[in-house]
Amino acid sequence: MRELLRWLFNLTGTQLDQATEMLSKDTAKQRLKLVLIQDRLELAPEKLEEMKAEIWEVVSKYMVVDDEFMEFEVRRVDDLTVLVSNIEVKDLSDLAPAPTA
Amino acid sequence: MKGRTIVITSGKGGVGKTTATANLGTGLAMRGHRVVVVDTDIGLRNLDVIMGLENRIVYDVVNVIEGTCKLSQALIGDKHDFELYLIPAAQTRDKNSIEPEQLRELCAELEEQFDYVLIDCPAGIEQGFKNATAAAKEAIIVTTPEVSAIRDADRVIGLLESAGLHRPRLIINRIAPEMVKRGDMMDQKDVEALLAVEVIGLVPADENTVVAANRGVPVVHNPKSSAGQAFLRIAARVDGEDIPLMDLEPKTGLISRFKDLVGIGGRTYSHA
Numbered sequence: 001m002r003e004l005l006r007w008l009f010n011l012t013g014t015q016l017d018q019a020t021e022m023l024s025k026d027t028a029k030q031r032l033k034l035v036l037i038q039d040r041l042e043l044a045p046e047k048l049e050e051m052k053a054e055i056w057e058v059v060s061k062y063m064v065v066d067d068e069f070m071e072f073e074v075r076r077v078d079d080l081t082v083l084v085s086n087i088e089v090k091d092l093s094d095l096a097p098a099p100t101a
Numbered sequence: 102m103k104g105r106t107i108v109i110t111s112g113k114g115g116v117g118k119t120t121a122t123a124n125l126g127t128g129l130a131m132r133g134h135r136v137v138v139v140d141t142d143i144g145l146r147n148l149d150v151i152m153g154l155e156n157r158i159v160y161d162v163v164n165v166i167e168g169t170c171k172l173s174q175a176l177i178g179d180k181h182d183f184e185l186y187l188i189p190a191a192q193t194r195d196k197n198s199i200e201p202e203q204l205r206e207l208c209a210e211l212e213e214q215f216d217y218v219l220i221d222c223p224a225g226i227e228q229g230f231k232n233a234t235a236a237a238k239e240a241i242i243v244t245t246p247e248v249s250a251i252r253d254a255d256r257v258i259g260l261l262e263s264a265g266l267h268r269p270r271l272i273i274n275r276i277a278p279e280m281v282k283r284g285d286m287m288d289q290k291d292v293e294a295l296l297a298v299e300v301i302g303l304v305p306a307d308e309n310t311v312v313a314a315n316r317g318v319p320v321v322h323n324p325k326s327s328a329g330q331a332f333l334r335i336a337a338r339v340d341g342e343d344i345p346l347m348d349l350e351p352k353t354g355l356i357s358r359f360k361d362l363v364g365i366g367g368r369t370y371s372h373a
Binding site: 023024025026028029031032033035036039040075076 | 247248251252255256258259262281284285286287288291294295297
């Protein structure tokens with residue numbers, strides 16, 4: 001009886017997992033994206049976060065930007081390494097400098 | 102004759118560099134070229150067993166470089182009727198036995214005699230990698246659709262770039278179409294997007310590759326096998342032929358499995 005219950009639990013458990021979890025290849029891609037940026041820039045994860053925060057801070061002094069959305073990409077063009085950052089601008093009409101603290 | 106020297110590398114071990122070298126070399130020889138494959142994995146040689154030539158070794162690459170034998174004495178002819186030769190690695194020496202410049206000179210000499218000089222690079226990014234890549238003018242990177250292999254491939258791409266080997270091309274090995282279909286394995290587009298290099302070949306995971314290694318007869322000799330077909334395509338593409346990559350569709354239904362089994366219509370995967 002206990003075996004049967006466990007079996008049933010396992011069965012529903014797996015199904016729940018499959019419904020809520022993302023595809024494992026998408027997890028792999030997401031993790032690799034971040035790791036490759038760190039590897040290519042030779043930056044430790046916390047340094048990368050620090051840089052991200054600082055760049056966001058500078059940009060947000062001049063325009064209203066999304067504090068969630070900020071993307072980094074490191075591209076190699078022959079022997080050049082290029083850092084590309086995408087930041088979502090929330091409000092284009094408000095381009096005046098925000099009051100500085 | 103001025104041949105092309107191509108290094109086959111990966112960073113990570115066990116992704117199929119040696120298998121790819123043996124099959125690409127054989128495939129190019131089947132297309133009528135004079136080919137030499139050079140094993141630079143000194144201390145851990147394996148290209149000889151994959152090609153079934155382990156009992157014919159007398160001299161190796163270190164002997165040639167040190168001058169203890171003539172180049173022609175270290176060239177082992179393939180068992181099949183092609184213009185294909187192997188220069189084996191030394192087994193009882195280490196990677197520091199040779200220098201990049203020495204291998205470069207050897208390959209320059211080989212380019213005079215062969216259409217293709219393929220260098221099987223050892224795993225890792227240390228001395229052996231530096232030796233192998235210094236001699237080459239083109240690079241092919243072998244990876245599998247797994248996080249560790251892709252990460253290491255990316256590292257190697259960076260190192261090749263800084264060594265002046267631009268635009269390496271990629272072979273994605275051991276693809277399991279069923280896993281790709283259900284989203285549990287990255288596909289060509291995923292890998293291409295991450296590594297930003299040109300894909301030159303897709304090789305399905307195929308039991309025939311293991312059988313081929315057991316027998317010491319590269320899988321390209323088995324044109325019915327999907328991996329064999331994949332490597333023939335890669336050889337054609339390396340050779341400049343503009344043919345599409347292999348379309349890896351999972352096997353469907355019982356009938357095609359059965360056909361596949363008995364070898365009628367014999368294709369496991371359709372070609373676009």
